[in-house]
Amino acid sequence: MxxxxxxxxxxxxxxxxxxxxxxxxxxxxxxxPMLLMLVSATVGVLVVVWLERKISAAAxxxxxxxxxxxxxxxxxxxxxxxxxxxxxxxxxNSDALLFTLGPVIVVIPVFLSxxxxxxxxxxxxxxxxxxxxxxxxxxxxxPIGLLMSGYASNNKxxxxxxxxxxxxxxxxxxPLALSVLAIAMMSNSLSTIDIVQQQSGYGILGWNIWRQPVxxxxxxxxxLAECERMPFDLPEAEExxxxxxxxxxxxxxxxxxxxxxYVNLVLSALLVAVLYLGGWDFPIPLTLVxxxxxxxxxxxxxxxxxxxxxxxxxxxxxxxxxxxxILLRWTVPRVRIDQLLDLGWKFLLPISLVNLLLTxxxxxxxxxxxxx
Amino acid sequence: xxxxxxxxxDYTKETVQAxxxxxxxxxxxxxHMQRRPVTVQYPYEKLIPSERFxxxxxxxxxxxxxxxxxxxxxxINLPVVDWEFNPETKKKKLNHxxxxxxxxxxxxxxxxxxxxxxxxMTEEYELAAYDxxxxxxxxxxxGRLPYKVTEDPMVTPLREFAYLPKGVIEPHGLPAGAKRxxxxxxxxVETEK
Numbered sequence: 001m002x003x004x005x006x007x008x009x010x011x012x013x014x015x016x017x018x019x020x021x022x023x024x025x026x027x028x029x030x031x032x033p034m035l036l037m038l039v040s041a042t043v044g045v046l047v048v049v050w051l052e053r054k055i056s057a058a059a060x061x062x063x064x065x066x067x068x069x070x071x072x073x074x075x076x077x078x079x080x081x082x083x084x085x086x087x088x089x090x091x092x093n094s095d096a097l098l099f100t101l102g103p104v105i106v107v108i109p110v111f112l113s114x115x116x117x118x119x120x121x122x123x124x125x126x127x128x129x130x131x132x133x134x135x136x137x138x139x140x141x142x143p144i145g146l147l148m149s150g151y152a153s154n155n156k157x158x159x160x161x162x163x164x165x166x167x168x169x170x171x172x173x174x175p176l177a178l179s180v181l182a183i184a185m186m187s188n189s190l191s192t193i194d195i196v197q198q199q200s201g202y203g204i205l206g207w208n209i210w211r212q213p214v215x216x217x218x219x220x221x222x223x224l225a226e227c228e229r230m231p232f233d234l235p236e237a238e239e240x241x242x243x244x245x246x247x248x249x250x251x252x253x254x255x256x257x258x259x260x261x262y263v264n265l266v267l268s269a270l271l272v273a274v275l276y277l278g279g280w281d282f283p284i285p286l287t288l289v290x291x292x293x294x295x296x297x298x299x300x301x302x303x304x305x306x307x308x309x310x311x312x313x314x315x316x317x318x319x320x321x322x323x324x325x326i327l328l329r330w331t332v333p334r335v336r337i338d339q340l341l342d343l344g345w346k347f348l349l350p351i352s353l354v355n356l357l358l359t360x361x362x363x364x365x366x367x368x369x370x371x372x
Numbered sequence: 373x374x375x376x377x378x379x380x381x382d383y384t385k386e387t388v389q390a391x392x393x394x395x396x397x398x399x400x401x402x403x404h405m406q407r408r409p410v411t412v413q414y415p416y417e418k419l420i421p422s423e424r425f426x427x428x429x430x431x432x433x434x435x436x437x438x439x440x441x442x443x444x445x446x447x448i449n450l451p452v453v454d455w456e457f458n459p460e461t462k463k464k465k466l467n468h469x470x471x472x473x474x475x476x477x478x479x480x481x482x483x484x485x486x487x488x489x490x491x492x493m494t495e496e497y498e499l500a501a502y503d504x505x506x507x508x509x510x511x512x513x514x515g516r517l518p519y520k521v522t523e524d525p526m527v528t529p530l531r532e533f534a535y536l537p538k539g540v541i542e543p544h545g546l547p548a549g550a551k552r553x554x555x556x557x558x559x560x561v562e563t564e565k
Binding site: 057058061347 | 387394397398400401402404405407408409410411
């Protein structure tokens, strides 16, 4: 199997050639991908916020941001700047420590989850052996922060919002984990690299969405609920709860919540792309293209094109899913809290269980197609 | 067992139906994305109010006979008619007339019933003020004519949908003499003759 470009190896190799010890070279390398990931996640959020505003406007026959930069692309930057300069208000009777800690606990796990998002064979911060499990574990930390900030605000709307967020996250984590389990069963691995590896080779036909259509839908619904996106945005239902757990927040702390929710949306979209839509895999197998064109697979130019195409494909798939989420926002009305819990426990949970059992049965019956 | 299977199949049917409806909804929102934005860039562009627009009321002091019909037909008796009887001419003399547009609902009853047509509707709708008492227009303020949108050099006037030529839905960049669909009142008068 062609392993493609390995930037880490090349970087460390060239530094050791310069006379640095291997350990020092590794230490110099380590912050680079992390920093790159942080920056790209933040820039990704700016893009998503802009897309959200533009697509929302288009769906409502408006224009949306137009004058702040070309086509209004600087609107999210202006939003962010405004939030940076706003006064940081801590309500008088709130618990100042927990109030400050809340948004931090919400944001850190989301950014941490970017560790496992692969953009290519070797384009990942770290290839953790239990990658997807790490993501599920990290995403269940966020509701603690939400509950914390809701409770610490000393406001009944905040508390209700925080409780709703916790209830929602807990009930949708289980179908999410079960549908991931079905994927893990088929891939014989929890590593995101292996999961994409197992899908690639046959182009679009090899993607998990054909083998796990039910899992795909469940995962997407559960991911939307985890991100508190429109049909499931009860924790911040503005008509009922002012702004839920965010009610008392302003300035940078509010910006952290805002950032966290959009980073989470991008992360969920990226993971759906990785788990179900073949990650960095091109719809047509690239080795086939290389064969037809008569290019060597190890040709450096071909490898660079493959790597950049991989990044483009991952981002493109993720942003298509984000587009779907934004469109869903203006299509589907918000569900009630009882409907939300009904959907989670009485519909998604049994279906995802059946899906898991069916996958196991199919894996035993057709090991060649279901990763035996 | 059969009852259970029926329940399961009913549930599945309902699920498929729900998915179908969500799909239809998505198709509708997706279709909206390629439609023309209805945005009017307000301070720079303004819609031309229609002929029957009920804006701020205009009052002609000299025409008024102080009959107070406007007060009687007003839902809240809003116009203030200050007059006194002149014994020499045996006529009512109007001293002052005012309408508070902070309270007026622009129903147009006063305009409809005024026997001497001294009240009329204008196309003015920008009545914002910092103090609500500024909206209490006296007879001088009521006598002012609004500035027409079409004559304002700062504003691009846009026609409303019904005033666009046949088949046109875009009010921007219309040719100067473009006529709206259907015959205009002047044309109708011509054909009647």
